[in-house]
Each structure stands twice: as C-alpha cells, then as structure tokens.
Amino acid sequence: MRITLLITLFAISSIFSQTEDERQMKAIYDMALTEGKAYDWLNYLSNQIGGRLSGSVQAQQAVEYTQNQLDSLGLDRVWLQPVMVPKWVRGTPEFAYIETKPGLTTNVPICALGGSVATPDVGIKANVIEVNGIEDLEKLGSEKIKGKIVFYNRPMDPTEISTFSAYSGCVNQRYSGAAEAGKYGAIGIIVRSMNLRLDDYPHTGSMSYGDTPVQNRIPAAAISTKGADLLSTTLQLNPEINFYFKQNCKQFDDVESYNVIGEIKGSTYPNEIMVVGGHLDSWDLGDGSHDDGAGVVQSMDVLRLIKASGYQPQRTIRVVLFMNEENGLRGGNKYAEVAKSKNENHVFALESDAGGFTPRGFSFDCSDEDFAQVEGWKKLFEPYLIHMFIKGGSGADIGPLKDEGLVLAGLRPDSQRYFDHHHAENDTFEHVNKRELELGAATMTSLIYLVDKYGFGVQKKVKG
Amino acid sequence: MRITLLITLFAISSIFSQTEDERQMKAIYDMALTEGKAYDWLNYLSNQIGGRLSGSVQAQQAVEYTQNQLDSLGLDRVWLQPVMVPKWVRGTPEFAYIETKPGLTTNVPICALGGSVATPDVGIKANVIEVNGIEDLEKLGSEKIKGKIVFYNRPMDPTEISTFSAYSGCVNQRYSGAAEAGKYGAIGIIVRSMNLRLDDYPHTGSMSYGDTPVQNRIPAAAISTKGADLLSTTLQLNPEINFYFKQNCKQFDDVESYNVIGEIKGSTYPNEIMVVGGHLDSWDLGDGSHDDGAGVVQSMDVLRLIKASGYQPQRTIRVVLFMNEENGLRGGNKYAEVAKSKNENHVFALESDAGGFTPRGFSFDCSDEDFAQVEGWKKLFEPYLIHMFIKGGSGADIGPLKDEGLVLAGLRPDSQRYFDHHHAENDTFEHVNKRELELGAATMTSLIYLVDKYGFGVQKKVKG
Numbered sequence: 001m002r003i004t005l006l007i008t009l010f011a012i013s014s015i016f017s018q019t020e021d022e023r024q025m026k027a028i029y030d031m032a033l034t035e036g037k038a039y040d041w042l043n044y045l046s047n048q049i050g051g052r053l054s055g056s057v058q059a060q061q062a063v064e065y066t067q068n069q070l071d072s073l074g075l076d077r078v079w080l081q082p083v084m085v086p087k088w089v090r091g092t093p094e095f096a097y098i099e100t101k102p103g104l105t106t107n108v109p110i111c112a113l114g115g116s117v118a119t120p121d122v123g124i125k126a127n128v129i130e131v132n133g134i135e136d137l138e139k140l141g142s143e144k145i146k147g148k149i150v151f152y153n154r155p156m157d158p159t160e161i162s163t164f165s166a167y168s169g170c171v172n173q174r175y176s177g178a179a180e181a182g183k184y185g186a187i188g189i190i191v192r193s194m195n196l197r198l199d200d201y202p203h204t205g206s207m208s209y210g211d212t213p214v215q216n217r218i219p220a221a222a223i224s225t226k227g228a229d230l231l232s233t234t235l236q237l238n239p240e241i242n243f244y245f246k247q248n249c250k251q252f253d254d255v256e257s258y259n260v261i262g263e264i265k266g267s268t269y270p271n272e273i274m275v276v277g278g279h280l281d282s283w284d285l286g287d288g289s290h291d292d293g294a295g296v297v298q299s300m301d302v303l304r305l306i307k308a309s310g311y312q313p314q315r316t317i318r319v320v321l322f323m324n325e326e327n328g329l330r331g332g333n334k335y336a337e338v339a340k341s342k343n344e345n346h347v348f349a350l351e352s353d354a355g356g357f358t359p360r361g362f363s364f365d366c367s368d369e370d371f372a373q374v375e376g377w378k379k380l381f382e383p384y385l386i387h388m389f390i391k392g393g394s395g396a397d398i399g400p401l402k403d404e405g406l407v408l409a410g411l412r413p414d415s416q417r418y419f420d421h422h423h424a425e426n427d428t429f430e431h432v433n434k435r436e437l438e439l440g441a442a443t444m445t446s447l448i449y450l451v452d453k454y455g456f457g458v459q460k461k462v463k464g
Numbered sequence: 465m466r467i468t469l470l471i472t473l474f475a476i477s478s479i480f481s482q483t484e485d486e487r488q489m490k491a492i493y494d495m496a497l498t499e500g501k502a503y504d505w506l507n508y509l510s511n512q513i514g515g516r517l518s519g520s521v522q523a524q525q526a527v528e529y530t531q532n533q534l535d536s537l538g539l540d541r542v543w544l545q546p547v548m549v550p551k552w553v554r555g556t557p558e559f560a561y562i563e564t565k566p567g568l569t570t571n572v573p574i575c576a577l578g579g580s581v582a583t584p585d586v587g588i589k590a591n592v593i594e595v596n597g598i599e600d601l602e603k604l605g606s607e608k609i610k611g612k613i614v615f616y617n618r619p620m621d622p623t624e625i626s627t628f629s630a631y632s633g634c635v636n637q638r639y640s641g642a643a644e645a646g647k648y649g650a651i652g653i654i655v656r657s658m659n660l661r662l663d664d665y666p667h668t669g670s671m672s673y674g675d676t677p678v679q680n681r682i683p684a685a686a687i688s689t690k691g692a693d694l695l696s697t698t699l700q701l702n703p704e705i706n707f708y709f710k711q712n713c714k715q716f717d718d719v720e721s722y723n724v725i726g727e728i729k730g731s732t733y734p735n736e737i738m739v740v741g742g743h744l745d746s747w748d749l750g751d752g753s754h755d756d757g758a759g760v761v762q763s764m765d766v767l768r769l770i771k772a773s774g775y776q777p778q779r780t781i782r783v784v785l786f787m788n789e790e791n792g793l794r795g796g797n798k799y800a801e802v803a804k805s806k807n808e809n810h811v812f813a814l815e816s817d818a819g820g821f822t823p824r825g826f827s828f829d830c831s832d833e834d835f836a837q838v839e840g841w842k843k844l845f846e847p848y849l850i851h852m853f854i855k856g857g858s859g860a861d862i863g864p865l866k867d868e869g870l871v872l873a874g875l876r877p878d879s880q881r882y883f884d885h886h887h888a889e890n891d892t893f894e895h896v897n898k899r900e901l902e903l904g905a906a907t908m909t910s911l912i913y914l915v916d917k918y919g920f921g922v923q924k925k926v927k928g
Contacts, residue, residue, distance in 0.1 A: 029623065029625070030623045033622045033623050034622055034623060158497045158498055158899070159493065159494045159497050159498060161493070161847065161848055161849060161903075163899075196899060197898065358822075358878050358880050360849065383625065384625055385625060385824065385852070387851040387852075388849070388851075414822050414878060416822050416897060416899045416900050416903070417897050417899075417900070420897070433880060433881050433884070434661065435622070435627075435660060435880045435881075436880050436881070439625075439880070
C-alpha cells in the first residue's frame with residue numbers, strides 16, 4: 001500500500017516534468033553521440049598506456065593521465081586517494097606442452113593466474129587428472145591426485161543467456177582450485193579459461209590460496225579453451241600423458257597507488273553524494289579496454305556530459321576511478337573506509353564494469369520502494385532501447401559502500417561477447433565500438449540526472 | 465472492443481499452455497546454443513565461397529552448397545526456383561586521388577557503386593562540388609555543377625539510436641545521386657560511404673540511373689568516411705582542386721540463377737505456408753557474413769531446430785534463400801509471382817536481414833489485431849532478453865508477398881555495429897559472434913513455433 005502510494009505520487013510528479021526529462025535526456029544522448037570524449041580517452045588509456053595491473057608503471061601512468069583529464073574538465077575538485085595495493089608481476093611468458101611420449105610434445109597456450117606462485121625454474125612435469133569442478137576432488141581423494149597436476153575443465157554453460165551467470169557457474173575453479181587441489185597433494189593446477197568461445201587465448205584472473213601456508217602453495221595457470229579440449233581429448237586416449245608448464249611470476253611487497261576522484265558539488269544538497277565509477281587497473285595481457293577502461297571513461301564522461309548539458313546538479317556527483325579491483329579490491333575498500341570515517345552521506349553509487357558493449361539497462365541492489373521508483377523511469381529510457389531494470393548485483397568496487405538506504409547500481413551492457421575478451425590478450429581497443437561505448441555513457445548520465453533530480457532521499461523524507 | 469476481446473481470449477489460451485511454450489522455447493534456445501549449425505554453415509559460405517554477387521560463380525556455389533545442406537536435413541522437399549538476375553562485375557580495383565596541385569596527389573579509397581557505369585579508360589579528372597544532399601543540386605544549378613564531379617557528403621546522423629534510421633536519412637544520395645547530378649551536367653559522382661565510423665573502407669550498394677538514357681549515365685563511386693573528410697577539408701582550403709577516379713565495372717546480360725527453397729509439410733494445415741528466409745547473394749567486397757550470410761544460415765537452422773526439437777508443425781514451414789536482394793530483388797519478386805500464380809496461401813513471412821548481432825526483437829507489418837496477438841507472446845521472450853516488438857518494416861525479399869491478412873516480420877538485432885560492415889570489405893566472418901548468431905536463430909525459431917501453434921488464421925476464423 002505504501003509502495004503503491006509512493007508510485008502514485010511519483011507517477012504524478014513524473015507527468016508534470018516528463019517533457020523536461022525527455023528533453024534533458026535527449027540532449028545527453030545527442031552530446032554523447034556527437035561530441036563524446038569517452039572513446040578518445042579510451043584510445044589513450046589502451047593504446048598509449050596499455051594493460052594497467054596494480055603496482056605497475058602503467059597503472060601509475062593511468063592515475064596521472066586520468067587525474068590530468070579530470071583537471072581539464074573544470075570540476076569543483078579533483079584529488080588522489082592513496083591506497084596500498086598488491087604488486088604481482090607475470091615475468092617472462094609462460095610455456096607449456098602436452099607430452100604424449102618422451103620427446104613427442106605439443107605446445108599449448110597458458111598464462112599464470114594472478115597471484116599464483118612460480119613453478120621451479122625447470123618447470124614442473126607430471127601426470128594430469130582431469131576434473132569437472134572442485135567437487136570432484138573429494139571423490140578422487142589423495143590417492144589419485146597426489147603428485148599430479150589437476151586439470152579443471154568445467155566449461156561455462158552456453159545455455160545461460162547471461163554470460164555472467166555462466167561465469168559464476170565455474171569461476172570457483174579458478175579462484176579456489178589451487179588451494180583445494182593442494183590439500184590432496186596436487187603439485188599444480190591448470191584451469192580451462194573462462195571463455196565461451198573456442199580459441200587460443202588463455203584468460204587470467206584472480207585466485208587465492210586461502211590459508212594455505214606459503215611453502216604449500218602450488219602454481220596455477222589458465223589454458224586456452226582449444227588447449228583444454230586438446231588436453232582432455234589426449235587424456236581420453238591415454239591417461240598416462242604428461243603435462244609440462246613453467247611460469248616465472250612473483251609477488252612483491254605492496255606499493256602505494258591511488259583512487260582518482262573528481263566531483264561536482266551539489267547546489268542544494270552538497271552533502272548527498274552520488275558516486276559513478278569503474279576501475280582503473282586491468283589485467284596485464286591485453287590493454288584492458290573492456291575491463292574496465294570502458295567503465296572508467298564512461299564514468300568520466302558522465303561528469304563532463306552533466307556539465308556540458310547545462311544541468312546544475314542538486315547533489316554532489318563524484319567520479320571514482322578505483323584502483324586494484326582485479327586482484328585485491330583495495331581501492332573499493334579504501335574508498336568506503338574513508339567515506340565511513342568521514343561520515344559522508346552516500347545516497348547512490350553506480351558502477352560500469354561489464355564491458356563497453358551496447359547498454360541494455362541496469363541492475364539495482366536496493367529496497368523494493370527504491371526499485372519501484374527506478375521502474376517509474378523505465379519509459380524515459382525506451383527511446384534508447386534501454387529495457388532491463390532488474391534487482392541484482394551492482395559492482396565490486398562500490399560493494400564495500402553498501403549500507404542501509406544506499407542504492408547501488410550496475411550498468412548492464414549486452415553480455416554475449418564479454419567473455420570472448422575478459423582478462424585475455426584480446427581485450428583490446430579495436431573490440432570496443434565507439435557508439436556502443438557512448439550509448440553506455442549517455443545511459444549512465446541519464447540515470448545520474450534522474451537520481452539527482454528526484455533523489456531517493458526525497459521519498460525517504462516524505463515517508464519520515 | 466474487438467481487439468480487447470481477442471486479447472482476452474488469447475491471454476486465456478496463453479495461460480493454459482504457458483508451461484508447454486516455455487519448455488519448448490527453452491529446448492529451442494538450448495539446442496541452438498549447444499548444437500547450432502548456423503555458425504558452421506556461415507563459416508563455409510564466408511570462408512570457402514566468399515562474396516556472392518548475383519550472377520557470379522560464388523553465387524552459384526552458394527546455391528549448390530545450401531541446397532545440399534538443406535537436402536541433408538531430411539526436409540519434406542527441397543528445390544531450386546529459377547530466376548533471371550542482373551550480372552554486374554566490378555572488374556579491376558578502382559583508383560582515386562585528390563590532386564591539390566598538378567603532380568601533388570593523395571590517394572583515397574573508393575569503390576564503384578553497384579550498377580554504375582565505368583569511367584573512360586583513362587579515368588576522369590575534374591573539379592569537385594560538395595553538396596549536403598540531392599536537395600542542394602537545384603540551388604546550385606547547372607552553372608555550378610556542369611563538368612564537375614558532385615561529392616555527396618551528408619553523413620549518417622549519429623544521434624539516431626536505430627542506425628537504420630540514420631541510413632534511411634542519407635541513402636538516397638547513393639541510390640539516386642548519379643541520375644540527379646547527371647541532369648545538371650555533372651560528369652561523375654562520389655558519395656560518402658554509409659558508415660557511422662571514421663575508417664578507410666568504402667561501402668558499395670545499389671544505385672539506379674532511373675530513366676537516364678544510356679549515353680548520359682555518369683560513373684558513381686563511394687568514398688570511405690575518412691576519405692570524405694579529407695576531400696571536404698581539402699575543398700574548404702581550395703575549391704579548385706581536382707579529383708581523379710577510374711573504375712572498370714560492367715553490366716552484362718541477365719543470367720539464370722535460383723532461389724533455394726526447402727520445406728517441412730504441415731500436419732494439419734499443409735496449405736498454410738509460413739516463410740522464413742534471408743538473401744543468398746551479397747556484395748562482392750567482403751564475404752557477406754552479416755549481409756546476409758547470417759540471415760541465410762539462421763533461416764536454415766530454424767527448420768533444423770524445429771525438427772530436432774521434436775515439434776510437429778501444423779502448418780508448412782518453408783525456408784527461402786532469396787537470390788539478388790542487393791541489386792534487383794529479382795528473387796523476392798519471383799517468389800511472390802510464383803506463389804500468386806499457384807494461389808498459395810501464405811500466412812506468415814519472417815526475414816532476417818539486419819546482421820548476425822544479438823537479437824533484440826522483431827518488427828511487424830500487420831494489422832492491429834495481429835500485432836496485439838504478437839504482443840501477447842512478449843512475456844515468453846523475456847528470459848531471452850528479447851524486448852522489442854514494434855510495428856514497422858519487415859524485409860525487402862518478403863515485401864513482394866505483401867497481401868491483406870499476411871503477417872510480415874523482420875528480426876531486429878542490435879544495430880549499433882551493422883553499418884561498420886555493411887557492403888564493405890570488412891563484412892567478414894570474424895565479425896560475427898557465434899552466440900549472437902545462434903540467439904538470433906533461436907529467437908526466429910521460437911516465433912515460428914508460436915505462429916504455427918496459435919496461427920494468426922485461427923483468430924481470423926474466430927472473427928469470421
């Protein structure tokens with residue numbers, strides 16, 4: 001009943017200002033598509049800087065570049081927020097082969113998982129035991145695993161329409177596979193890349209040894225999907241074959257890095273903060289154009305588009321370019337820690353971290369009342385083919401801000417091609433389409449505009 | 465009132481069979497995504513055959529290949545429908561340059577428009593007059609146009625969310641530009657490529673001289689978007705520069721070709737025909753993967769998926785692979801002509817000819833009553849993120865079938881990247897994503913299933 005009343009009240013206020021909202025959103029989309037800056041910024045991040053793994057020279061270059069660009073936008077304030085981040089380095093390229101008989105070998109493409117230990121200098125060579133997931137380990141037991149390389153080969157489920165659901169269904173093999181296999185005496189693990197295509201790119205990503213003591217940690221690598229199919233077929237023909245791999249990666253001490261932050265002060269409620277962001281770090285294999293260069297440049301363009309459209313926000317809009325989402329989430333945690341220590345009032349946070357593809361909508365992590373309000377805006381987005389307003393997750397970096405009353409949201413682009421590129425050498429600039437990227441920026445800007453104008457807080461005050 | 469009643473009746477029948485429809489559609493999507501054939505067929509069409517311009521050896525190879533593949537599916541009948549098609553040949557590659565002073569030239573990428581005449585052997589060189597569309601010709605008049613090359617430079621409007629709308633807004637420059645400019649004494653035309661990106665690919669496409677006598681026809685070429693920008697800038701600096709181009713294309717006599725047709729006979733209403741199709745011919749510059757290899761292989765997979773799902777259609781489902789959509793529409797016209805001469809009862813026709821990208825929905829050319837019925841199925845498509853059910857055009861090839869009572873539909877994939885590739889050298893296999901293609905095939909199959917099961921005709925009988 002209360003929800004119904006709120007919806008009704010909102011519907012009335014909507015009708016009165018419909019034309020103004022339509023006009024403002026059209027102006028935002030038109031500007032994004034004709035004079036958007038996101039693509040140029042992404043070109044620089046991707047092609048002049050490249051992969052930006054936390055603690056790398058490139059990550060620092062990205063901090064400086066985006067700070068300079070935000071400075072040039074005439075925001076009210078731009079600053080760096082220091083944060084200590086892990087520094088893991090891949091070292092010389094990895095090398096692997098399947099040995100069907102002594103001297104008869106076939107090379108396969110692998111890459112170390114982020115955070116993995118190196119192999120010994122001479123590499124490791126051992127028999128392989130293929131499993132369809134971590135659950136299989138217990139059934140096999142130490143007897144069948146000890147001294148071997150465990151090969152996790154559960155693929156992403158192609159029948160999931162959302163490829164993120166397919167990813168969720170097998171990423172624990174990558175994240176926890178080494179820690180779990182180590183308990184049964186495995187000496188290394190190889191994980192099928194989280195990729196729905198058959199190709200030659202190994203896909204890296206974060207992994208954790210949990211509480212495994214340092215001396216018991218075993219090296220972990222991803223193998224390309226074609227390599228995984230070859231290995232699996234070879235094992236079916238002869239379970240006694242050997243697999244060899246060598247990797248040279250290393251974990252260094254934490255180093256100082258930064259979240260890059262800029263803001264436009266709100267005219268009426270300066271203490272009510274809306275965050276829009278993506279993560280500035282990326283994996284090292286590609287240039288991180290989709291993950292998450294796209295989210296970074298879209299978020300930057302949100303503030304630029306708001307200013308350029310002449311709209312004067314009532315609330316403070318803050319762009320946050322988070323450091324270290326990929327292998328630590330230190331930036332997201334630090335931002336939330338500082339916000340809480342300063343007792344800042346965050347009312348909304350929006351993250352773009354699902355690729356620079358055609359936007360389809362948003363997912364929201366919020367109350368039913370707030371979601372009902374959001375759904376009231378759906379009609380305004382229809383001309384832009386934005387149709388997906390769902391309850392669900394938002395984004396990793398803004399997650400630590402989560403608090404009762406705060407609305408969290410994530411941009412939801414079309415997901416079909418995302419895992420073709422995710423964490424792999426082919427996450428590169430030429431796979432981002434300019435218009436798709438710009439439509440995402442315009443869609444985010446429109447949501448920020450609507451939240452600023454109607455404010456979730458207003459409803460709460462009405463209720464209060 | 466009548467519409468409301470129909471909707472209500474349909475809604476009730478929907479509720480009763482919802483679970484079965486949901487199950488059937490899930491089976492269709494699962495099969496398309498795990499054992500779809502569309503991508504393999506496209507691989508062959510694109511990489512073993514390539515561009516399939518009407519009258520070419522490749523077009524004939526495509527006829528034979530698809531006929532063989534349809535034969536292998538165990539359909540009730542597969543046949544070729546003869547049709548005479550135009551044969552236009554590009555000849556040796558085109559060549560063009562901007563001459564800022566005698567001897568100082570910059571090459572620019574061009575291609576002849578389909579159907580254009582050649583230049584003289586030595587090419588043509590002349591001053592250039594830039595216009596923003598055909599409307600400008602009258603203002604300029606013969607005095608300023610005579611003896612010059614007309615340069616049509618109106619770009620696609622980037623603020624149109626549907627890129628097809630942007631295409632509609634300037635394609636008349638390509639289609640009628642030569643005929644119109646010729647009336648004012650122009651000696652050739654250059655058209656900015658119908659492409660929203662800035663790149664180096666010229667995009668060909670059909671053009672017509674209308675009733676221009678043969679001896680008065682002037683050569684017509686497309687220039688890449690980057691080439692167009694360079695030419696425009698150069699003209700601003702010095703309107704007296706020359707443009708040179710040479711092309712060697714030729715129109716031959718019509719040759720015999722074929723529509724490729726296969727069908728599954730309906731169990732209950734074999735005389736009610738539902739057509740699903742795309743066009744087998746393509747332009748010659750790329751391999752025609754998006755335009756319209758994708759539509760061809762999706763349409764073929766519709767019949768395969770229907771059979772593989774175990775569903776026994778009540779009505780006849782016919783796949784038609786139309787010849788010569790690009791430069792004549794002879795196949796579409798022939799199919800309709802034969803259908804009418806045989807007094808065949810077509811109840812539905814669905815075309816896929818907008819690229820192999822993530823499907824978003826369908827557009828329908830039909831009565832309000834039939835559209836209301838279609839909208840009742842919307843909910844069934846939601847799990848597959850198919851959200852766009854609009855009234856509008858369907859497809860060029862099925863257009864000639866149009867008749868009162870016949871429902872025409874077109875698959876509507878995401879359009880953002882389509883004109884990056886359309887009619888250009890980069891319309892190639894690697895730009896088609898397997899999942900996106902398969903989702904399109906499943907979406908089409910699901911619609912065919914629903915039309916077969918509920919039949920627009922049933923409503924008409926109820927009304928009668």
